[in-house]
Each structure stands twice: as C-alpha cells, then as structure tokens.
Amino acid sequence: MVNHCIQLGLEKNVTTLRKFSSLFYHKLDCYQIQSYYKLNAISQACGRLAQVKRSVKEGKTPRLPYIQKPYLVSCYGFKINGMLLSIPAGNRRYINIILNHHTQQILQDSSLRVKSFVITPSSISLCIQKEVEQIKCDNTTGIDRNLRNVTAGNHEKVIIYDMKDLPKIVHRSRKIISTFKRNDHRIRQKIYSKLGSRRARRVKQFLNRISKEIVRKANESRSMIVFEDIKGIRKLYRKGNYQGRKYRAMMNGWPFYELQRQVQYKSAWVGIPVRFVSPVRTSILCPICGSRTQEDRYQHRKLWCGSCKRYMDRDVIAAMNISYKWLQRFCNPSGLTGEAMKGNLGNAMPVILRVDASKMQTHR
Numbered sequence: 001m002v003n004h005c006i007q008l009g010l011e012k013n014v015t016t017l018r019k020f021s022s023l024f025y026h027k028l029d030c031y032q033i034q035s036y037y038k039l040n041a042i043s044q045a046c047g048r049l050a051q052v053k054r055s056v057k058e059g060k061t062p063r064l065p066y067i068q069k070p071y072l073v074s075c076y077g078f079k080i081n082g083m084l085l086s087i088p089a090g091n092r093r094y095i096n097i098i099l100n101h102h103t104q105q106i107l108q109d110s111s112l113r114v115k116s117f118v119i120t121p122s123s124i125s126l127c128i129q130k131e132v133e134q135i136k137c138d139n140t141t142g143i144d145r146n147l148r149n150v151t152a153g154n155h156e157k158v159i160i161y162d163m164k165d166l167p168k169i170v171h172r173s174r175k176i177i178s179t180f181k182r183n184d185h186r187i188r189q190k191i192y193s194k195l196g197s198r199r200a201r202r203v204k205q206f207l208n209r210i211s212k213e214i215v216r217k218a219n220e221s222r223s224m225i226v227f228e229d230i231k232g233i234r235k236l237y238r239k240g241n242y243q244g245r246k247y248r249a250m251m252n253g254w255p256f257y258e259l260q261r262q263v264q265y266k267s268a269w270v271g272i273p274v275r276f277v278s279p280v281r282t283s284i285l286c287p288i289c290g291s292r293t294q295e296d297r298y299q300h301r302k303l304w305c306g307s308c309k310r311y312m313d314r315d316v317i318a319a320m321n322i323s324y325k326w327l328q329r330f331c332n333p334s335g336l337t338g339e340a341m342k343g344n345l346g347n348a349m350p351v352i353l354r355v356d357a358s359k360m361q362t363h364r
C-alpha cells in the first residue's frame, strides 16, 4: 500500500499529507483493510516523498523510494491492556499480542504514553512518549572530546574517562578489512558491511557507559551539559592535507559525534539541557588566570601557565574552559564572547579523577 501511495504521489508530484489524503484516499478502496492503516500508509509515503524532495533540493540525485520489507505501522486504534497489545483487525475484532516482562515493566511508568507500534516479520516496536520538565541548572559541566579520552567537569571537579581501547577497536577492524585479497565486489560488500556494523556496535556500546555516567553525574549535581561545537572537524583530515594515511584513518575513525548523540538523547530523557560553545581557544587559555599557556614538548599533554607557574593537563583545561564559557554567557549576556577566560572562580585547581572506561560497570 505504501508503494502504491508513493507511485501516486510521484505521478502527481504531491508530497504534503493534506493534499495527498484529499486526492488519493479513495484510491485505496481496493485494499480490504481498516482505514487506520490506510492513513498510516499515506503518511509513511509522504514522509519518504518529502525526503526525496529535500535531497533534490540539496542537489543530490536520490533513488526513488521503494519499500521491500513488509511492515505494519499504526498510531490509531490500538490498545494496551496490562500485558496485551491489541491491534485492530476489522469488524471489531482484535489481534492480541503478549508483551514480554521487560516491556510490561517499562510501561508501568504512568508518565509514559505509547504513541504507535510497528510490526515486522521478526519484531514489534512500540514508540513511547514522555513529558519531561527541564531541570533548572545552577552549574555547568564542560565536555572535552579527545581521541583517547573524554573529560567532563567544571572548576570544582573534573573526571577523565580514559578510552584508549576505542582507537584499537577501530584500528583492528581496519586491519582485518585490509587482509582481504579476493577481488569480488559482491562478497566484499557483504563482508565489509558485516565488519563495519560490528565495529559500529562495539563503539556504541563502549561510549554508552561513558555517556550514561556523564548524564547521571550531571543529573546529580543539577548541571547543564556543554559541548564544543566541532562540526566539520573531519575537513582537517582529508586527502591532500599533508598527513599520512594512518593518521587520517585514525582521526576519521574518531567517533566524536556518537558520544554527543548519546548524551543528547539521554539528557533529553531526564530533562537536562545540552548547549554548545565555539571551540576557539578552549585548550589554549589558562582557566584560572586567563593568560595564554605554553606547550612543553617534554611534558605529554601538559601546558605551562607562566603567571600561575604550574603545569596543567590540557584536557582538564579544555573541560574547565568549555564549562566556563557557557557560565560566562549566563552572567554576561551582552558582551564577552569567550575571549577572556578569566575564571576567578577560585584559584584552586579542581579535583581530578581518572576513570578507565573499559573497566567501567554499567549502572542499572
């Protein structure tokens, strides 16, 4: 039915839901199915057509959408009675599906509302909605993402999540792919996609522990999460930028966005705001006195502040500066766009904790 709708929409060049249903709703009469599903089929087709339109606007040449796998979706007419999901099947009959224990437990939360369901030959998914009130924050947590660690904190406390195993995961899968000698694109594509999705799953799971911990800590201390906006950083590691292949592969395998994505959806679920600041000079200026720090080639990832007369970890500096940048905007909305990092939030360095992310336990 969705494919039929897509075809109708393409013929008449209609992509809006209202126009589509007024023009073509009666054309779906040939399907012996409840009207709930017809409406959903129309909206599914419209979504796909709108996507095509968007891609054409961006200058791409997208393939025309065609749905190959069967699925059933509806946001109307279904019920959840305790342990049963009842799906309308016409003539006031319902098909009942028993939900498993885990799903039942989650749906016991009265703030959740089930909005729709999707059934495929092998799975059922329920889409749930929750009304979340934003937490009023009186603090900020800056998050600095690096290749081998993630540093989260502010002027009071900084936690460094060590993730030196993460580049190894990426490196290993690249190594395995490079050992294939057989030159057959059909088999190659299959194996590469299998390895690629394995790598993505491992990276996701690894980062999941860190993002969960970050959001939990932020919720405890009622602080806002602040990221650097490093969109477009991959442009620095392109072919022709005078870097080696290995270096580029390492930097382009750095999953900086995945952590941000996870933190964003997890904090949205509990109501913590996530904000972005510009990354300019966050890892150069001293967060305590505001002067420029010097790199020291004999000290690994340490910066020297001439006026404070001490070495500081560059990741700690970055996390403090990011958190301070947003705080500054709060106190001073008119001016000061992050030039002066002068913290003056106390001259003491924060408490620094180091956590090995690969040995972290997931809290339930």
Ligand SMILES: [Zn+2]
Pocket (backbone or CB within 6 Å): 286, 287, 288, 289, 290, 291, 305, 306, 307, 308, 309
């Ligand atoms: Zn200083």
